[in-house]
Amino acid sequence: MNEPEAEGIGGSVIAGTILLATAYAIVRYHVAGDVPWSEFSLFILNKGLCLAGFILLAFNFALGPAKNLGVPVPRKWLLARKAFGMTGFLLILIHALISFMLFSASYYGKFFNPDGTLTAVASLSMLAGILGFVVLWAYNLSFQTKLSEDAIFIEFITSRRFLIFALLLGGLHLVFMGYEGWLKPAGWQGGLPPISLVAFAFFAVGYSLNLLGRE
Numbered sequence: 001m002n003e004p005e006a007e008g009i010g011g012s013v014i015a016g017t018i019l020l021a022t023a024y025a026i027v028r029y030h031v032a033g034d035v036p037w038s039e040f041s042l043f044i045l046n047k048g049l050c051l052a053g054f055i056l057l058a059f060n061f062a063l064g065p066a067k068n069l070g071v072p073v074p075r076k077w078l079l080a081r082k083a084f085g086m087t088g089f090l091l092i093l094i095h096a097l098i099s100f101m102l103f104s105a106s107y108y109g110k111f112f113n114p115d116g117t118l119t120a121v122a123s124l125s126m127l128a129g130i131l132g133f134v135v136l137w138a139y140n141l142s143f144q145t146k147l148s149e150d151a152i153f154i155e156f157i158t159s160r161r162f163l164i165f166a167l168l169l170g171g172l173h174l175v176f177m178g179y180e181g182w183l184k185p186a187g188w189q190g191g192l193p194p195i196s197l198v199a200f201a202f203f204a205v206g207y208s209l210n211l212l213g214r215e
Helices: 003-031 037-068 075-079 081-102 120-141 151-157 160-182 195-213
Strands: none
Touching: 003 037, 003 075, 003 081, 003 195, 037 075, 037 081, 037 160, 037 195, 075 081, 120 160, 160 195
């Protein structure tokens, strides 16, 4: 399979992932839930893009190790891993920007104290999210600039230890962001699991595969 064909396959998987993730957000919050459609353009779409970003990042860091463990991963998916990773990073970037725009007590009341300050859990979630984003940014930047010519830097930033750290930060962000809701199924919109829990499930599977199968 040549590079254009791999890019075509990658584009199809990426588009499908974004559509399915956004559809899940629509069904959970608008169709089965009680969130008004006026909130779709930013608040709900942001959730769908976040889920799609985490799924694509999981594909990026888990497909190779999964292949090493004997899982039948299509070669065309392996060739598209870079596209999955870059797109996942861009979606997480969009998610971060929208989240900063919306981050207020009216949207995320559980993260604010009565005096308007952040709760301890919210602070930890934001810190993990920011650090995880910076690490992902550094990882992607290293292959797009002159830093790619620095063998020592590339060896460090693509090392197992560095990637495991980056993945862990993303997982911690999800846990701190949504674990309270995960433990209360009775309060789930439409009876469907929260976006953060679904994203964490993909992260947990991908993280486990990476730990077990990365060479």
